[in-house]
Amino acid sequence: MAEFSTNGKAVDMSVLLKHTMFKNPVLVASGTFGYGAEAKNYCDINKLGGIVTKSVSWKPRVGNYPHRIVETASGMLNSIGLANVGVHVFVGEKLPYLAEFDTQIIANIAASSVEEYRDVLEHIEANATKNLAGYEINISCPNVKDGGLSFGTSVERTAELTRALRSATDRLLIMKLTPNVTSVAPFAETVEEAGADAISLINTVVGMAVDHKTRMPRLSTVTGGLSGPAIKPIALAKVYEARKACGLPIIGIGGIVNGLDAAEFLIVGATMVQVGTANFANPHAGIDVVEELERYVHAEKIGSVRELVGSLKVDATLRAQGW
Amino acid sequence: MAEFSTNGKAVDMSVLLKHTMFKNPVLVASGTFGYGAEAKNYCDINKLGGIVTKSVSWKPRVGNYPHRIVETASGMLNSIGLANVGVHVFVGEKLPYLAEFDTQIIANIAASSVEEYRDVLEHIEANATKNLAGYEINISCPNVKDGGLSFGTSVERTAELTRALRSATDRLLIMKLTPNVTSVAPFAETVEEAGADAISLINTVVGMAVDHKTRMPRLSTVTGGLSGPAIKPIALAKVYEARKACGLPIIGIGGIVNGLDAAEFLIVGATMVQVGTANFANPHAGIDVVEELERYVHAEKIGSVRELVGSLKVDATLRAQGW
Amino acid sequence: MDYSSLAQKPLSEVTERTEITDGLVVVTFRNPYIARLARAGQFVNILPRVGAIDPLLRRPFSVYQRSGEAVSVIVQVTGRGTALIAATMPGEMLDVLGPLGQPWKADSTEREAILIIGGVGVASMPLLTEVLKSSGKRIATYYGARSEKLIARHGLEAIEVATDDGSAGFHGTNVALIDQHLSEKRFSNPKLYVCGPTGMMRAAKALAEKYDIPCELSLETEMACGIGICQGCPVVADEATFAKTGKRFRLVCTEGPSFMSNAIEL
Amino acid sequence: MDYSSLAQKPLSEVTERTEITDGLVVVTFRNPYIARLARAGQFVNILPRVGAIDPLLRRPFSVYQRSGEAVSVIVQVTGRGTALIAATMPGEMLDVLGPLGQPWKADSTEREAILIIGGVGVASMPLLTEVLKSSGKRIATYYGARSEKLIARHGLEAIEVATDDGSAGFHGTNVALIDQHLSEKRFSNPKLYVCGPTGMMRAAKALAEKYDIPCELSLETEMACGIGICQGCPVVADEATFAKTGKRFRLVCTEGPSFMSNAIEL
Numbered sequence A, B: 001m002a003e004f005s006t007n008g009k010a011v012d013m014s015v016l017l018k019h020t021m022f023k024n025p026v027l028v029a030s031g032t033f034g035y036g037a038e039a040k041n042y043c044d045i046n047k048l049g050g051i052v053t054k055s056v057s058w059k060p061r062v063g064n065y066p067h068r069i070v071e072t073a074s075g076m077l078n079s080i081g082l083a084n085v086g087v088h089v090f091v092g093e094k095l096p097y098l099a100e101f102d103t104q105i106i107a108n109i110a111a112s113s114v115e116e117y118r119d120v121l122e123h124i125e126a127n128a129t130k131n132l133a134g135y136e137i138n139i140s141c142p143n144v145k146d147g148g149l150s151f152g153t154s155v156e157r158t159a160e161l162t163r164a165l166r167s168a169t170d171r172l173l174i175m176k177l178t179p180n181v182t183s184v185a186p187f188a189e190t191v192e193e194a195g196a197d198a199i200s201l202i203n204t205v206v207g208m209a210v211d212h213k214t215r216m217p218r219l220s221t222v223t224g225g226l227s228g229p230a231i232k233p234i235a236l237a238k239v240y241e242a243r244k245a246c247g248l249p250i251i252g253i254g255g256i257v258n259g260l261d262a263a264e265f266l267i268v269g270a271t272m273v274q275v276g277t278a279n280f281a282n283p284h285a286g287i288d289v290v291e292e293l294e295r296y297v298h299a300e301k302i303g304s305v306r307e308l309v310g311s312l313k314v315d316a317t318l319r320a321q322g323w
Numbered sequence C, D: 001m002d003y004s005s006l007a008q009k010p011l012s013e014v015t016e017r018t019e020i021t022d023g024l025v026v027v028t029f030r031n032p033y034i035a036r037l038a039r040a041g042q043f044v045n046i047l048p049r050v051g052a053i054d055p056l057l058r059r060p061f062s063v064y065q066r067s068g069e070a071v072s073v074i075v076q077v078t079g080r081g082t083a084l085i086a087a088t089m090p091g092e093m094l095d096v097l098g099p100l101g102q103p104w105k106a107d108s109t110e111r112e113a114i115l116i117i118g119g120v121g122v123a124s125m126p127l128l129t130e131v132l133k134s135s136g137k138r139i140a141t142y143y144g145a146r147s148e149k150l151i152a153r154h155g156l157e158a159i160e161v162a163t164d165d166g167s168a169g170f171h172g173t174n175v176a177l178i179d180q181h182l183s184e185k186r187f188s189n190p191k192l193y194v195c196g197p198t199g200m201m202r203a204a205k206a207l208a209e210k211y212d213i214p215c216e217l218s219l220e221t222e223m224a225c226g227i228g229i230c231q232g233c234p235v236v237a238d239e240a241t242f243a244k245t246g247k248r249f250r251l252v253c254t255e256g257p258s259f260m261s262n263a264i265e266l
């Protein structure tokens, strides 16, 4: 960890989310890293702050018909459709496999009713492994009819779901919010009141691509979710909005490809970050982000990555504008 | 115009918006082309379908303090702050200057109250020039406190404003919608009911950038508006949503840099398009879009660009998915 | 397979660039790891521009040739990614990940191998030919192309050509030609190895059903990762597989790129 | 000024590339139009990668030198755009628009010209020197740089060097040196022409006020268009201008890049 030192002291990359310690603030995002089995050939998973697993539902889901992905300007659209092995295979095979790594595991859950969310969470809870740090609740998948977005765009249903899950676990409960709303602030407030430990944002942005040759949509579901560097400015703005709206720790996600991108999210107010799409072109991206962030913290001559969190110098800027 | 011909017949690039004929469906977007004086050195303005002028308000506005722009991945953020000459200089100098060109002019208006919108429109109406085709009403500027976004995020206020302006002109009344809402459909419906002739979308997407060296926001207003190729997938999805929600003609905007981008918007259901940010790197972009679109129409062996509008082959796709 | 040491150095120097014809280029780069491990039918994943975020994703290419530490791919320019890769000059770098996917199942028992190639589908065939030859199979290669100058004969055996424009060989599709030869009973125990455009693959699949012979198809689907972590590259599994395993889709990048024609829908 | 015929062909072939030191490169390209029209203090706007959408915007560079149909810019690498432009090799193309902006107001009446240069602010000074010489002004050049090897003397006259590290000339800032020389009354009727980092420009503006001498500053602001259509590049106008004209801001791309120091706030 401590490759660098400041004034003789090591750079401290660890962060604490409520009661849970992460060796660094960099997670890999749900749906972009598999369950570790493939990616471990390309990077030393033990160097990651943690892994957020692909959204799991009660039953296995085969996912959407092809075409599922299309590249766009500095980004991509996907419509995977929450393809996943189902919670039984998840606890039977994936969690035990992931327990071999020295990093935190966060289980991401997607479902279509409060009951299903709760059933899945309880089943995982009953089969928890030693490095299961908690849950990320996906209420923001834009690509399936019942992918939780009906929760993610309703403050009331988000509150109801958060309360129902809060009472089912003492592990970390992280609500993953969508950017596809007029304002993310009411969701951040609600989730805080309802007892979540953190929010993560953003999930993908609704987008679409068309093949001018065939005049057909380039995704089988017509619209899909936009991710990658193209959305980083949107993600930073949402994190900033959420930061002002609530006191919960925030996990920033969207377009991070290097350590400086990660630093930007921390500066705006995120406590941790997730690396998603970047893993596809570079399965080593998560580690690269950790290492560059560590170099940045070192160069900034601060002892701990935590000092970056929320260090945005915004007052002078706004004052000059008379806002 | 008719560089190409299909079966001996010329490619027809003209489009009709209600009662107004445009020589082709390509406009340059508000705030990205000045008032023609600078850009005319780089392109033959008479080849454009039309010019949408920079948002004009009752009084001149000096705009926001620097920094006003920052480049992002395949896009840019701006926070110009509706800097404009005010409606008196607009009708006194800009409109007469623009009247010299053989292309349609659409006056874009931004204001902070129904009364101001109406006053500006009436003042322009009273001083209309021969090629003034109508008005685009900006209710979607994210960069000033009173830039209309309080209208653009409220269905009721949008309806009220549309009605108030409808009764003040027989020229084209185009409402410019924001993508920064959970769903654009209710706005499209409302605007249709209230008597607008068309909708244009999208305006910029709220975004933010941070300088990791200074830890300051890179725009003086902290957040700004994201534009350019990065947002094209978002824009296409919003046009598609609006197309399903209302019967009004749509003017598609967002990330168009070439004729094939424009074709994609028409296929999804737009009747016309606007070229914005692309003008900055290439002040000839509007013409390039017209010419490439014309070549595309020719290659598709259709007689008129109008045949593209809404020609998306979506049913088979969705049926395969069981949606 | 443990990539951890080597796959972290995907930067490979281009050593040669040969234009076969306009828009069809063989690009050779130095990558000892891939050169050593790649097997016939596997692919590499190349980032169009080193260090760039646009284009964002890698492009997959079959391993076309290798010799010593050099690996070649044959690139047909179809869009901006292939245009950039095809324009890479000797001395410049490419960011290459691989070898990926499963090899051709060339160790099956049939004594005859019919290679059916459409256009740039030739890419995996020289290595396949090598393997088949070394195990003593009789090889017949049916190579369909739009015109003669698009044909890359290197490393192939017993080539019958079919061109759309009749500029060489049979005037028509290669599948029609094989159909004729199969009906003339020129083969007794053949297996089909097929790579080409979807239309040709469908015709080959139908041919295999008609004559009841095994048929392996090498597929192309859009890929975000190429290593099984995005789920972006599925092909539809046939009904029998679905009924048996509940798997509606199979991943082209890790389970493929080649599949037996009766295991998938096209 | 009518660009319509020529400015539509911004593609310019790079003919020479000279590295002054690590990260400081002179790039020369062929563009007869710009070579003919450019005046001292104007700039060109260069797209980092021909045809690419990322990086999206052009980068502004002062016209450094010209000869015949060739135009040179001096590029200091500070980010991804300048890195790409500085790496362009002879034979490759650049997409260049210009000349843009207003020239230095070198025709003012003062008999002495004090050129104050900080780092890559040297870029517009050789052409300025040419103009000043041809109108018979006495020139004194104060060139501040981090170290000696970053100094590009070409086309300058009567250079006094100041380096941060003392590796050459005066050990300190060039503004401190001029202050000393002004206080020693070495000049009787000078005008300051200044280009360099903001801190140096502020110091020069203060110096001009202290000695009550005219001072022209060449500014750098982020630009999306460079031609006056985006309103992205403002500098704050001084209170007097604001009171008189209602203009709070002035556009650096079309009204500048140089402004009299008392007309703006820094």
Ligand SMILES: Cc1cc2nc3c(=O)[nH]c(=O)nc-3n(C[C@H](O)[C@H](O)[C@H](O)COP(=O)(O)OP(=O)(O)OC[C@H]3O[C@@H](n4cnc5c(N)ncnc54)[C@H](O)[C@@H]3O)c2cc1C
Binding pocket: A070, A071, C043, C057, C058, C059, C060, C061, C062, C063, C073, C074, C075, C076, C077, C078, C079, C080, C081, C082, C083, C120, C123, C124, C219, C220, C221, C222, C223, C257
């Ligand atoms: C396993 C495999 C092996 C391949 N081997 C070769 C080869 O040896 N030689 C060769 O020339 N081509 C090969 N292809 C096809 C090649 O990958 C595509 O032509 C290329 O990705 C197109 O990129 P582009 O940027 O030029 O096109 P664009 O259309 O601009 O690409 C946009 C996106 O679509 C994807 N895409 C477009 N066409 C295809 C396609 N046919 N298959 C997969 N993805 C596609 C791209 O990867 C990219 O993500 C192979 C494809 C696969 C899946």
Ligand SMILES: Cc1cc2nc3c(=O)[nH]c(=O)nc-3n(C[C@H](O)[C@H](O)[C@H](O)COP(=O)(O)OP(=O)(O)OC[C@H]3O[C@@H](n4cnc5c(N)ncnc54)[C@H](O)[C@@H]3O)c2cc1C
Binding pocket: B070, B071, D043, D057, D058, D059, D060, D061, D062, D063, D073, D074, D075, D076, D077, D078, D079, D080, D081, D082, D083, D120, D123, D124, D219, D220, D221, D222, D223, D257
């Ligand atoms: C009128 C003018 C003349 C200039 N002349 C020269 C010159 O002759 N030689 C030289 O080396 N540099 C010159 N510069 C500065 C040069 O344009 C910037 O260094 C360059 O744009 C940075 O691009 P980047 O991609 O490397 O940096 P990045 O920081 O990656 O750029 C991101 C964005 O910020 C803008 N930006 C960043 N720094 C500056 C800056 N200092 N000024 C303006 N925009 C900036 C870029 O244009 C781009 O849009 C000049 C600037 C102006 C305005």
Ligand SMILES: Cc1cc2nc3c(=O)[nH]c(=O)nc-3n(C[C@H](O)[C@H](O)[C@H](O)COP(=O)(O)O)c2cc1C
Binding pocket: A029, A030, A031, A032, A054, A055, A078, A080, A082, A108, A138, A141, A176, A202, A203, A204, A226, A227, A228, A229, A231, A253, A254, A255, A256, A274, A275, A276, A277, A278, C230, C232
């Ligand atoms: C192919 C793909 C699959 C994804 N699957 C999931 C998922 O199953 N659950 C989830 O919560 N988010 C999913 N996401 C969203 C990412 O976790 C992340 O929020 C988003 O991609 C933005 O980050 P990025 O720009 O770094 O990719 C997926 C994203 C992609 C690109």
Ligand SMILES: Cc1cc2nc3c(=O)[nH]c(=O)nc-3n(C[C@H](O)[C@H](O)[C@H](O)COP(=O)(O)O)c2cc1C
Binding pocket: B029, B030, B031, B032, B054, B055, B078, B080, B082, B108, B138, B141, B176, B202, B203, B204, B226, B227, B228, B229, B231, B253, B254, B255, B256, B274, B275, B276, B277, B278, D230, D232
């Ligand atoms: C610098 C800049 C200034 C703009 N000013 C205005 C404006 O005054 N009024 C308005 O309605 N839209 C304005 N826009 C939004 C554009 O008209 C357009 O809707 C948006 O940029 C998306 O299109 P693009 O991606 O092609 O740029 C502005 C955009 C930019 C980049």
Ligand code: FES
Binding pocket: C222, C223, C224, C225, C226, C227, C228, C229, C230, C231, C232, C233, C251, C252, C253, C254
């Ligand atoms: S390409 Fe990502 S899983 Fe196959």
Ligand code: FES
Binding pocket: D222, D223, D224, D225, D226, D227, D228, D229, D230, D231, D232, D233, D251, D252, D253, D254
């Ligand atoms: S850079 Fe666009 S107005 Fe100056």
